[in-house]
Amino acid sequence: MSVIRKEIQVKLQEIFVDLFDDDGIVISNDTTAKDIDEWDSLMHITLMVTVEREFGIKFRAEEIGQLKCVGELIDLIVERKG
Amino acid sequence: MRIVAKQLFVLIFSFALLYAVIWCFTYIVYPTTRNYLDTYQDAVYFSNDKPEYYLYGRGAGLVVRGRGLLAENVSNIVVTGASTSVEGFRPPVMQKYITNGIVHNLSIGASNMTQVGQVVDLVLEATPEDKRNNLHFIVGVSYVLLRPDSEMWPGGVTNVETEMLKYGMYKSKGESRFRSAHYKYFISFLRPILIVDELFRRVVTDHLFKTIWYINNKWLRPMQFLISDNLNRVSVSEEYKVYVDREMHRRMGSVNDEIGDEQFERLIDISKKVHQSSAKLTVVDLPLAKWHMLKSKHFASYQKNKMHFFERLKEIGTVNIIDMQYMNNDDDFYDFAHPKPQTSVQWSSYLGEILSKMKY
Amino acid sequence: MSFTSFHFGLFVIISFIANNYCRGKTTYGLVAFLINLAFFSSFFDTLLGAVPIVIFLITAYFLVVLSFYIKKPFVLFISLFAVMMIFSYLKKYTFVSWSPELPFVYTVIGMSYILFRVIHLIVDVYEGSIKDKIGFIDFINYCCFFLVLVSGPIVRYQDFSLQYLSKESSLLLSREDVVGAFSRILTGYIKIVGLSALFIFLFSTFNQEYWQLKVGTGGKVVAVWFGYASVTYFFHLYFNFTGYMDVVIGLGILFGYRLPENFNKPLLASSFLEFWTRWHITLSEWFRTYFFNPLVKWLNGVVKDSNKHVVSIGILGYFATFLVIGYWHTPSICLAILLGVGAAVNKIFQGFSKQIFGKKRMKRLNGNDFFNYICRGLTISYLAISIAFLWMDYREIYFKYSFVWIAVSFFMIWAVVGAVSAMAMVIYDKLARFANRFHLVIENQSLSCMATNAWLVSKLFIILYASLITINPTPAFIYMGF
Secondary structure, three states, rough: OHHHHHHHHHHHHHHHHHHHHHOOOOOOOOEEEOOOOOOHHHHHHHHHHHHHHHHOOOOOHHHHHHHOOOOHHHHHHHHHOO | HHHHHHHHHHHHHHHHHHHHHHHHHHHHOOOOOOOOOOOOHHHOOOOOOOOOOOOOOOOOHHHHHHHHHHHHHOOEEEEEOOHHHHOOOOOHHHHOOOOEEEEEEOOOOOOHHHHHHHHHHHHHOOOHHHHHHEEEEEEEEEEHHHOOOOHHHOOOOOOOHHHHHHOOEEEEEOEEOOOOOOHHHHHOHHHHHHHHHHHHHHHHHHHHHHHHHHHHHHHOOOOOOOOOOOOOOOOOHHHHHHHHHHHHHHHHHOOOOOOOHHHHHHHHHHHHHHEEHHHHHEEEEOOHHHHHHHHHHHHHHHHHHHHHHHHHHHHOOOOOOEEEOOOOOOEEEEEOEEEHHHHHHHHHHHHHHHHOOOOO | OOOOOOOHHHHHHHHHHHHOOOOOOHHHHHHHHHHHHHHOOOOOHHHHHHHHHHHHHHHHHHHHHHHOOOOOOOHHEHHHHHHHHHHHOOOOOOHHOOOOOOOOOOOOOOOOHHHHHHHHHHHHHHHHHOOOOHHHHHHHHOOOOOOOOOOOOOOOEEEEEHHHHHOOOOOOOOOOHHHHHHHHHHHHHHHHHHHHHHHHHHHHHHHHHHHHOOOOHHHHHHHHHHHHHHHHHHHHHHHHHHHHHHHHHHHHHHOOOOOOOOOOOOHHOOHHHHHHHHHHHHHHHHHHHHHHHHHHHHHHOOOOOOHHHOOOOOOOHHHHHHHHHHHHHHOHHHOOOOOOOHHHHHHHHHHHHHHHHHHHHHHHHOHHHHHHHHHHHHHHHHHHHHHHHHHHHHHHHHHHHHHHHHHHHHHHHHEEEHHHHHHHHHHHHHHHHHHHHHHHHHHHHOOOHHHHHHHHHHHHHHHHHHHHHHOOOOOOOOHHOO
């Protein structure tokens, strides 16, 4: 795993813990909405808004709708920042 | 592509095979050994008679789908009417007196004259033209059969019409999809479907209806009439007499309990149709329990109005009117109109004897 | 052309053969175009009646192309506004009733679904999620694909075009695919001609009783008939919709399309919001992507300290989204409000119960069977009552009874129907477990060819029986008018 991805994951970890208000959350590339109970449509879009704000990027409507797991999110951030 | 075509072919082929197997099976379970038609099954819910099941249905269904049998006989005597005729005129008893034709009972419980007219239509349709002058209709009439259409069929469709529309036999009211000579092949083709229907009725609906009927009469409305295991021993309570008056007032849909002309006109129509096709007509003026005839305003109104219409019937063509109104006592009936089983034998013999002496 | 007509069967066979023998992108595109055109045109009695929807399609295509070339927010806004206005005008929504109507009779078959596809195209082309230029033939083939024209599911263009373009090479279907597809189609028809027909028959019986009740009849009687009618209508809707979906998805497999599932056991949903992730899934997803998400995003931008108001923003977002979904179903505002309130209350309840019980206890409660069945019962009950406004005019009750009476009876019916549904579901689950075991054996691929065919044939027999026994016409697809 590249250094950039690692950094992004660490930052995302903070965002997740903060947003879901749960210290027990540990994210990995395979983490999906099913793994976190409270990850519903509302938390999904809130998460996206927070990520957009924190990383200073913009997602497309279709990308937000199609995101399946944390790995894909990191891919997307890398692509957008790169 | 090939795999889809193959699957489709296999599906259709195996379906045809299954259908054919069930079709053959129906002839083993329900062999066509009947020589007369009888709608009596409808009436056996509450009697102890063992129902005789018939694949082509019962009641209205039997009339629509079973009438093909009529074409096989040279001469037919067909009893029509409502439940009183179903129970009162038993073909096996009548047949003993009659030598020049086969007696059938195609009366349908809960009929009015409109529906009786439809039965007559269906019977005429099923009889080849050259045999129609050997056809004899018996119509059982009492005021109960003169219930107006708006009260009887709030949905606008009679039970006979419902059965006609079933299985796509008729496109719409009275418009057959088949020529009259051909519909019986279609009925025969339907046997695998009909057997499912029949078995379902036998296993589920019959028991359900019987239970409902039993609960209804034994516990919920005990005043209706006193149930005995033997219908011959039933007697009517005073509460029941009051109940009948109230119920008839509600059912006949007339504020001042009078019998209107609408259903009398249907009887006239029947007579016209019968004479046009050179068949014969006998009208039986059915009896009711005496206590009811004395009290009922409907009956009084019927007695007054019927004379005029019976005269008109005679003008249209030869018609025999048999008056049976006062031939019974109160305890010959198990309610206000229906004969006890032993009375049925009496009625059937009486009618059979008259018919046997009748000269056309 | 109705899915239950003989014409449709013939049409499917002919188009299936054409679909299979025509290869190469251009030829396939043209053949698919002709097939779709033939199906589409079967809904129009006159040429003039088709003019409005054709103009709508051409305008929409023009706007899609426009958003490909000119990537300005202003243009996007104008485009979206334009398609929605034409749509609302042609569908005669009440808020455009001031404008003069077209002086002739026209048909708007499948127009709602076309609108959803068009908005999806405009937005995704604008944002660059769809990078290819879309040709007119491809556009029509996508928007008016005959299998999904009137019924959905709403397929994403990205998924559709992949499968559509793959038609250059020959179709490869395994025997399991074909048997599965046949089985699916037959199940669909059983649901349509059997179950859906049965429930609409029951519904019309109850509905008749309900309407015949005289003014002044006891509230209990009214409520009982209303309860019967709304539950049977709900099941009619359920079997009708899932039945048509089964047919569409099964046929899709034979035509080489993997269409998305539109239902995922909605009766298992234990909350209003969960229900909509299981019922009409592609519609919910569309609304989430193109309505809910942008709305919440916008609210997040507008509200200060939005991180602290996540739940409040969510409640507002859900309310607005379901208001629109409800309004889309029927112009009667009652359904819209009930759906909006249902979603909002659901979210509020979630927030409250988390605060009161704490996360861990909530989790344990959610794992409790009894609690779950009650939740499921109340969910179905709420939806059945809401959906009643599809067949009932709110003015009927509004003028007859007082507001308090309506509110009280609403909760009474909700609770009673909910309790009964909960009990029914316990029984249903027990039965389903048995049926599932049986089904696994039947649908097991290791079964011999004969057993599989026997299974299919018995389904066909049920369909024939159900279609012959009824004297009422086969229920048409209920979302047809949308």
